[in-house]
Amino acid sequence: MRRFRTILTATLLLTADPLHANDIAQDPRRSGATFMAPETRAMQDDDTANPGMLWVQEGEALWTKAGGAAGKACADCHGDAQASMKGVAARYPAFDRELGRPVNLEQRINLERARHQEASPLAYESRDLLALTAFVARQSQGLPITAGQDPQLAPFVASGHELFTRREGQLNLSCANCHDDNWDKHLAGSAITQAHPTGYPLYRLEWQSLGSLQRRLRGCIFGVRAQPYDFGAPELVELELYLMTRAAGMAIEAPAVRP
């Protein structure tokens, strides 16, 4: 009976209200931010309360700092990041022709360092790499995610999706078991959320620091008691790519704040 009533209500909702018949259907996808307490959202929305902005500030300083054997700064080629980096984070991971595979934003920064600055790569999750990534990502704040549009990426998106739905670890769970099937529930008091990576790199209160999407993914993989892939592993990049295509069209929030 209850089920019947649910269906009936749903049908009424769909058929009634001719006034709004032409409205665009509201996106049922939700950013992780919509699962947060109002206080945490306020923290994210206020640039002087969002700790992620500390990294953005440091990234801005690094942007104009000359480095490597070439003695060049990011700004020497890219100029004002506000113009040149606008929308860049929204389309990453992107295809790198030389490598023949997708690279994420952190890897792109390190590739640019190697190819143009003749500098050594920055370690994953190091302060400087997170700062530069946050600074670049910040320039796309509010823009819709466009990752995965390049047709060359199609096979990598597919393998990312395959990873998302593959059960693994001692708990024998896939990402989809939580983030597709149970996103409206809680896991030990925490909202499960829909796996839309709109805000990375982001400040997690639990981490007491900024962190990358790969750090988050490794945390989840560890959580199902599987062996996490190394930072920068092709599998993690493919997973990242699939997640970004899943969130295509949603607005970039970086640097976001999450509990």
Add this chain to the structure above:
Amino acid sequence: MAALINVPPRAKRGDIIEIKTLMSHIMETGYRRTTTGEIVPRDIITSFTCRYNGAEIFRADLFPAVAANPFISFFTIVAESGTFDFEWIGDNGFSATAKAAITVE
């Protein structure tokens, strides 16, 4: 060190304004151990002060229970145009300063 300061650029005489500060710091408690069992030495900010045209208007002592990147907000009554000077002092000789100007009409 990076700091984020939020002071309204202008206010009316007698207004109550909110000042928000966010300081970049790891706030290592000194209670954690490494995987090999050694204690990670304490590294925290121990004191924060705010001066308004030279006069101290706010002071806070910080302890290991304070989270990383301490966010401190407080209120004050503005009397005259001038400068707010902020200072953070901590372990291992940590010292950072920042300032913000306000125009009072």
